[in-house]
Amino acid sequence: xxxxxxxxxxxxxxxxxxxxxxxxxxxxxxxxxxxxxxxxxxxxxxxxxxxxxxxxxxxxxxxxxxxxxxxxxxxxxxxxxxxxxxxxxxxxxxxxxxxxxxxxxxxxxxxxxxxxxxxxxxxxxxxxxxxxxxxxxxxxxxxxxxxxxxxxxxxxxxxxxxxxxxxxxxxxxxxxxxxxxxxxxxxxxxxxxxxxxxxxxxxxxxxxxxxxxxxxxxxxxxxxxxxxxxxxxxxxxxxxxxxxxxxxxxxxxxxxxxxxxxxxxxxxxxxxxxxxxxxxxxxxxxxxxxxxxxxxxxxxxxxxxxxxxxxxxxxxxxxxxxxxxxxxxxxxxxxxxxxxxxxxxxxxxxxxxxxxxxxxxxxxxxxxxxxxxxxxxxxxxxxxxxxxxxxxxxxxxxxxxxxxxxxxxxxxxxxxxxxxxxxxxxxxxxxxxx
Amino acid sequence: xxxxxxxxxxxxxxxxxxxxxxxxxxxxxxxxxxxxxxxxxxxxxxxxxxxxxxxxxxxxxxxxxxxxxxxxxxxxxxxxxxxxxxxxxxxxxxxxxxxxxxxxxxxxxxxxxxxxxxxxxxxxxxxxxxxxxxxxxxxxxxxxxxxxxxxxxxxxxxxxxxxxxxxxxxxxxxxxxxxxxxxxxxxxxxxxxxxxxxxxxxxxxxxxxxxxxxxxxxxxxxxxxxxxxxxxxxxxxxxxxxxxxxxxxxxxxxxxxxxxxxxxxxxxxxxxxxxxxxxxxxxxxxxxxxxxxxxxxxxxxxxxxxxxxxxxxxxxxxxxxxxxxxxxxxxxxxxxxxxxxxxxxxxxxxxxxxxxxxxxxxxxxxxxxxxxxxxxxxxxxxxxxxxxxxxxxxxxxxxxxxxxxxxxxxxxxxxxxxxxxxxxxxxxxxxxxx
Numbered sequence: 116x117x118x119x120x121x122x123x124x125x126x127x128x129x130x131x132x133x134x135x136x137x138x139x140x141x142x143x144x145x146x147x148x149x150x151x152x153x154x155x156x157x158x159x160x161x162x163x164x165x166x167x168x169x170x171x172x173x174x175x176x177x178x179x180x181x182x183x184x185x186x187x188x189x190x191x192x193x194x195x196x197x198x199x200x201x202x203x204x205x206x207x208x209x210x211x212x213x214x215x216x217x218x219x220x221x222x223x224x225x226x227x228x229x230x231x232x233x234x235x236x237x238x239x240x241x242x243x244x245x246x247x248x249x250x251x252x253x254x255x256x257x258x259x260x261x262x263x264x265x266x267x268x269x270x271x272x273x274x275x276x277x278x279x280x281x282x283x284x285x286x287x288x289x290x291x292x293x294x295x296x297x298x299x300x301x302x303x304x305x306x307x308x309x310x311x312x313x314x315x316x317x318x319x320x321x322x323x324x325x326x327x328x329x330x331x332x333x334x335x336x337x338x339x340x341x342x343x344x345x346x347x348x349x350x351x352x353x354x355x356x357x358x359x360x361x362x363x364x365x366x367x368x369x370x371x372x373x374x375x376x377x378x379x380x381x382x383x384x385x386x387x388x389x390x391x392x393x394x395x396x397x398x399x400x401x402x403x404x405x406x407x408x409x410x411x412x413x414x415x416x417x418x419x420x421x422x423x424x425x426x427x428x429x430x431x432x433x434x435x436x437x438x439x440x441x442x443x444x445x446x447x448x449x450x451x452x453x454x455x456x457x458x459x460x461x462x463x464x465x466x467x468x469x470x471x472x473x474x475x476x477x478x479x480x481x482x483x484x485x486x487x488x489x490x491x492x493x494x495x496x497x498x499x500x501x502x503x504x505x506x507x508x509x510x511x512x513x514x515x516x517x518x519x520x521x522x523x524x525x526x527x528x529x530x531x532x533x534x535x536x537x538x539x540x541x542x543x544x545x546x547x548x549x
Numbered sequence: 550x551x552x553x554x555x556x557x558x559x560x561x562x563x564x565x566x567x568x569x570x571x572x573x574x575x576x577x578x579x580x581x582x583x584x585x586x587x588x589x590x591x592x593x594x595x596x597x598x599x600x601x602x603x604x605x606x607x608x609x610x611x612x613x614x615x616x617x618x619x620x621x622x623x624x625x626x627x628x629x630x631x632x633x634x635x636x637x638x639x640x641x642x643x644x645x646x647x648x649x650x651x652x653x654x655x656x657x658x659x660x661x662x663x664x665x666x667x668x669x670x671x672x673x674x675x676x677x678x679x680x681x682x683x684x685x686x687x688x689x690x691x692x693x694x695x696x697x698x699x700x701x702x703x704x705x706x707x708x709x710x711x712x713x714x715x716x717x718x719x720x721x722x723x724x725x726x727x728x729x730x731x732x733x734x735x736x737x738x739x740x741x742x743x744x745x746x747x748x749x750x751x752x753x754x755x756x757x758x759x760x761x762x763x764x765x766x767x768x769x770x771x772x773x774x775x776x777x778x779x780x781x782x783x784x785x786x787x788x789x790x791x792x793x794x795x796x797x798x799x800x801x802x803x804x805x806x807x808x809x810x811x812x813x814x815x816x817x818x819x820x821x822x823x824x825x826x827x828x829x830x831x832x833x834x835x836x837x838x839x840x841x842x843x844x845x846x847x848x849x850x851x852x853x854x855x856x857x858x859x860x861x862x863x864x865x866x867x868x869x870x871x872x873x874x875x876x877x878x879x880x881x882x883x884x885x886x887x888x889x890x891x892x893x894x895x896x897x898x899x900x901x902x903x904x905x906x907x908x909x910x911x912x913x914x915x916x917x918x919x920x921x922x923x924x925x926x927x928x929x930x931x932x933x934x935x936x937x938x939x940x941x942x943x944x945x946x947x948x949x950x951x952x953x954x955x956x957x958x959x960x961x962x963x964x965x966x967x968x969x970x971x972x973x974x975x976x977x978x979x980x981x982x983x
Binding site: 218 | 651912
């Protein structure tokens with residue numbers, strides 16, 4: 116993800132986002148209503164259809180980032196087209212779970228037209244103001260009549276304006292997720308049209324087929340901030356670059372990745388303009404919410420027993436710091452070692468030495484200046500260090516295993532998140548479609 | 550690996566190599582002697598030191614390709630330097646297993662100087678005519694006095710000129726390998742200095758920390774062909790590009806990858822010159838031996854129950870075909886599905902759609918023209934196809950699961966190999982260093 120800002124600015128945003136307080140809870144900002152239902156896509160019978168409707172007189176400002184997988188799913192293609200056609204205006208969103216509607220051919224696209232048309236009719240808006248997301252098995256088609264009937268049953272009468280309604284959406288979009296993942300930040304925006312409190316709240320699903328660029332997932336970020344679509348569009352890429360792009364569970368890139376941000380403006384006051392301190396506050400809040408969601412995804416990774424967090428410092432450039440931190444949390448062998456709480460730092464060194472920039476060139480690494488610490492204990496500094504293996508093993512029992520990699524070559528820093536590789540991951544994924 | 554030849558020539562070489570008969574057995578070509586011993590590096594007490602000595606009056610012509618991991622192990626750095634200093638001449642090779650001598654700092658380099666010096670003294674050759682390889686845990690140093698004593702015990706009196714001696718080398722360099730992997734091809738070289746039969750024989754170790762560029766491994770290819778070092782150097786890169794570079798077990802790139810080719814010239818006759826049909830025959834034989842070794846590595850992948858072979862055809866260019874076939878055998882999710890004999894072709898489609906060229910740009914993919922077959926059964930052709938799931942499940946019980954991906958965009962084709970992802974892989978790697 117090209118974040119569209121200079122490296123130094125991106126690194127400052129990362130630090131501000133990491134420092135901002137974020138609550139790991141669901142919160143529905145003003146200007147939205149939500150609801151969910153079970154329509155039988157999931158064999159379990161659990162809720163699998165969710166809607167979010169914008170309740171303000173004007174549609175919400177909206178922006179989205181989507182999978183770069185060339186086998187992009189039909190709902191991804193539809194949402195891209197609708198956001199472009201509406202100029203970033205959204206009235207309603209529908210999410211289906213249990214089937215990805217990916218690799219379904221022209222029939223899958225026709226299905227999306229029918230579903231989004233039904234939602235537009237129910238929400239009394241132009242079709243281009245509807246967006247879609249779907250997640251689940253690749254290949255099968257959606258049960259369109261049931262989706263359409265389900266939407267009609269929810270919109271407009273069965274949606275609610277409370278936090279529980281958004282939690283129901285978060286639950287409905289879960290597939291192999293084991294828990295709701297949500298994050299909320301509140302910022303005071305005092306410049307421009309008077310003081311107001313602005314809320315940014317996100318929910319996310321996705322704990323497998325997760326890999327940078329972007330991770331497999333659906334993330335919905337809602338805010339009551341009054342921002343124009345163009346302003347919002349500029350805030351999302353850096354937030355995603357610092358969060359979902361630095362997340363890997365299994366190295367697989369999904370066909371259905373979708374991150375949507377909707378801004379209702381219901382917090383009131385004048386429009387927040389680009390370059391103001393208020394815009395800066397909202398940018399940090401969006402980045403902080405995305406970072407929290409990505410970290411929660413890592414912890415809930417398929418079969419995972421712990422999160423792995425790698426912080427790379429001292430890199431010659433930001434691309435290197437980002438690549439090194441990702442390479443460490445992606446290493447299959449290191450992930451397996453973490454599962455055994457084995458402080459096998461050699462696998463970290465091997466991952467660092469093989470890390471590559473986005474253009475395929477090797478990251479700048481000098482073994483003599485390389486330092487590695489596991490759970491805060493230095494284990495390598497140009498050569499192996501003696502350390503208390505039993506103590507580090509003990510520290511690795513924590514819910515988060517940290518790896519610090521100092522390349523000793525510059526000032527750039529970045530972080531990335533993943534999880535351990537377990538037998539449960541293999542079992543879960545050896546029998547998914549059947 | 551840049552193969553150093555045009556794409557069309559590389560594709561012809563691939564076809565010739567795939568068609569050449571190769572025996573999966575150990576064979577020591579004329580002009581070499583070999584031996585192995587147990588010196589206590591491996592905790593199991595199994596043989597862990599091996600030597601190969603050139604018995605012809607002149608040292609062998611030699612070439613090598615090594616890991617591109619920037620945390621390259623000390624024996625890799627020594628071998629690179631010695632091959633450069635000697636102009637591609639080798640008298641003796643020593644391999645140690647159980648410790649990689651990687652990330653061991655300046656002390657690790659000093660250890661290699663001492664070990665190679667001892668081998669040069671025993672083999673009565675200049676130090677630059679000695680090469681080294683080592684495999685095993687990253688971090689620990691080698692027990693140098695025992696290595697030196699072991700070399701003295703083997704060279705010159707305890708090496709033998711029979712196939713069993715090379716099989717002992719193959720066994721001594723095994724770590725998590727479960728079986729000897731060897732390949733032998735014989736070609737008639739009739740031009741130039743009269744008819745003769747030339748033998749090309751290879752052994753390989755490495756079934757984990759295996760990923761393209763290059764896979765983690767030590768491969769030793771011996772031939773009695775009379776070829777100059779420069780000729781040999783040109784033959785190896787295309788052979789590696791078509792074999793070890795198209796192999797992945799876990800996506801991790803080792804610090805110790807080493808492929809060495811030694812040519813003794815003991816088959817007799819005039820030197821085989823570049824551009825002759827004899828040189829072409831030797832090139833195909835080396836490529837065929839490397840391909841066989843890579844396929845055997847995939848089948849013996851850590852914890853694996855089967856090999857996955859992907860053939861990508863119809864690609865717009867060779868880079869695309871190579872990248873797509875590698876992406877499929879690398880997909881963690883597809884590897885897990887294969888373990889469950891689950892014909893989950895959606896994971897193949899997702900891997901194809903996310904495949905990238907070496908420079909990071911996406912492979913050219915058009916879903917409408919994409920075709921996928923599993924074990925010979927078409928399952929996707931622009932849209933999902935109805936197929937007999939039970940029959941494909943049954944076919945997936947074979948020792949090799951084949952995936953055919955036709956991009957429908959051009960003429961380029963390539964193949965890649967991997968293995969299923971199993972709970973045994975996780976168990977094996979969760980507790981390796983301890």
